[in-house]
Amino acid sequence: MKNLNMAFEMAPRWLLRIGSALLTAAVLQGCASTTNSGAIGLQRSQLMLVSSDTINAQAAKGFQQLTADAQAKKKLNTDAAMTQRVRRIGNDLIAHVGVFRPDAKNWAWEINVFESDAINAFCAPGGKIGVYTGIVQKLKLTDDELAAIMGHEIAHALREHSREQASQKTLSSLITSTVAAATGMPGEIMDAGSQMLVHLPNSRAMELESDIIGLELMARAGYDPRNASSVWRKMQQVSGGSQGSSFLSTHPAGADRIAELDAYVPKVMPLYLQALSQRKTTVPRR
Numbered sequence: 001m002k003n004l005n006m007a008f009e010m011a012p013r014w015l016l017r018i019g020s021a022l023l024t025a026a027v028l029q030g031c032a033s034t035t036n037s038g039a040i041g042l043q044r045s046q047l048m049l050v051s052s053d054t055i056n057a058q059a060a061k062g063f064q065q066l067t068a069d070a071q072a073k074k075k076l077n078t079d080a081a082m083t084q085r086v087r088r089i090g091n092d093l094i095a096h097v098g099v100f101r102p103d104a105k106n107w108a109w110e111i112n113v114f115e116s117d118a119i120n121a122f123c124a125p126g127g128k129i130g131v132y133t134g135i136v137q138k139l140k141l142t143d144d145e146l147a148a149i150m151g152h153e154i155a156h157a158l159r160e161h162s163r164e165q166a167s168q169k170t171l172s173s174l175i176t177s178t179v180a181a182a183t184g185m186p187g188e189i190m191d192a193g194s195q196m197l198v199h200l201p202n203s204r205a206m207e208l209e210s211d212i213i214g215l216e217l218m219a220r221a222g223y224d225p226r227n228a229s230s231v232w233r234k235m236q237q238v239s240g241g242s243q244g245s246s247f248l249s250t251h252p253a254g255a256d257r258i259a260e261l262d263a264y265v266p267k268v269m270p271l272y273l274q275a276l277s278q279r280k281t282t283v284p285r286r
Helices: 002-010 013-030 052-072 080-094 102-106 133-138 143-158 161-183 187-220 230-239 254-278
Strands: 110-114 121-124 128-132
Touching (some): 052 121, 080 110, 080 133, 143 187
Parallel strands (some): 110 128
16 A cells, blocks of 8 residues: 555656546546436446446357356256246346336346356346356245345346446556556556455445345335345355455455345335235245
């Protein structure tokens, strides 16, 4: 950190003016919000310098390749009951994405289950959802917990976090390379400073943001938001409580996520109760 501060002290005034101009131009040209605020009241502008078409095309290609590879290895949707369950919950959530962004209702959504011990799930840009059997089986997920996980992943796609991160890296790379060239400071140090001060905090913020968007989606779909935080308690148990430093992680610590989710439950409970009253069937979800 000391070296990073020295670099900026050594930078000539003209360089600082250039950096300021670059940042101002990026803010003016690239700031927008990809979603509506919803009941949770989300309000945050995002830096979007990279084309969504580019990100979505790359994601679709990657998802197709992953699906093809899994199918070739007979690891795709091998458990009919689990696949049906995952798709049912996923479609319940997708039915409410229009609250945050109306255009998402028309995305080419896909949901697949991949046979793997990995405790993971994802929703790639453009609505390509993958759930690994490991996360369902090892955490013994209830429908509410699975809805919380899938809602979280869908939120990443709705907010276009991949595109936002790519944009942030584009801008920071431009600024740090300019400063490094002018001061003689090694690029590795500048990159490390950018990673520590910009990318990791933003990544953790995006994770929490996706948690609360997912919380609203699951409530609107009729899944009890009070059970969302139990996912992270189970994660803590599986990891043995060893999470490392929250500051140096792209994900918030489990305790932080639990507190954040629980704090937002009162805001979305009316949505859940409304969904229950509108549900035609009385079959309980487990």
